[in-house]
Amino acid sequence: MMREKEIREKLSYYGKKLVEKNLVAGPGGNISAREGDYVFLSPSGFFLDEIGEKEWVKVNLKTGKIYGDLRPTCEISMHLGIYLERKEIKAVFHTHPPFTVGLISAGVELKPVFPDFVAVLGRKVPVVDYVVPGGEEIRKAVVKEIKKFNVVLLKNHGVVCIGETLKEAYARSLIVEEAAKTILSGIIAGKLRYLTNKEVEEIENLEVEDYRKNLLKKTE
Ligand SMILES: [Zn+2]
Numbered sequence: 778m779m780r781e782k783e784i785r786e787k788l789s790y791y792g793k794k795l796v797e798k799n800l801v802a803g804p805g806g807n808i809s810a811r812e813g814d815y816v817f818l819s820p821s822g823f824f825l826d827e828i829g830e831k832e833w834v835k836v837n838l839k840t841g842k843i844y845g846d847l848r849p850t851c852e853i854s855m856h857l858g859i860y861l862e863r864k865e866i867k868a869v870f871h872t873h874p875p876f877t878v879g880l881i882s883a884g885v886e887l888k889p890v891f892p893d894f895v896a897v898l899g900r901k902v903p904v905v906d907y908v909v910p911g912g913e914e915i916r917k918a919v920v921k922e923i924k925k926f927n928v929v930l931l932k933n934h935g936v937v938c939i940g941e942t943l944k945e946a947y948a949r950s951l952i953v954e955e956a957a958k959t960i961l962s963g964i965i966a967g968k969l970r971y972l973t974n975k976e977v978e979e980i981e982n983l984e985v986e987d988y989r990k991n992l993l994k995k996t997e
Pocket residue numbers: 805806871872873910934935
């Protein structure tokens with residue numbers, strides 16, 4: 778179990794990484810982590826790389842009580858909805874990665890194009906049509922998909938990645954955008970070949986992938 782101070786440090790660390798990797802810009806995106814009955818969320822209106830350790834907003838998942846003076850992200854309902862649906866989940870990263878959002882909004886499907894797609898994201902990544910952000914509509918749309926998937930793509934908006942650790946949610950956030958860039962360059966270059974079903978199955982059955990996946994779940 779992580780101590781509160783440690784969670785706050787990790788959130789500030791990953792907030793910086795997400796901006797550095799161009800997965801969010803300006804005050805966009807929001808991230809959170811959970812320990813027991815408490816969720817720590819990015820404060821509303823802050824740039825993700827400028828949130829001090831003390832500024833992450835603590836919320837009681839069961840009662841909804843918000844601690845401190847800062848207002849949590851407007852997507853709080855979506856974050857809490859995910860934690861209530863998936864008890865094992867410890868981190869929710871909502872980003873606005875430009876290549877991914879551009880491609881899915883143009884109707885391009887993100888499909889397994891390299892081995893890490895399958896290993897880190899799974900063989901299928903669901904896409905949700907545009908809904909108004911910051912409320913019950915987006916919570917419903919995302920929670921419905923998150924029952925079965927660890928990544929949800931939001932047309933004309935962004936991506937939601939979850940993890941059993943912060944690192945797992947971060948890895949998923951990175952690999953989604955990496956896949957979008959790869960697919961876009963493949964399409965521009967000519968006829969892109971995706972992995973076949975047989976190749977996807979082979980990757981799913983690799984023992985070495987189980988080892989790597991477990992490592993992501995163990996490292997915070
Ligand atoms: Zn958003």
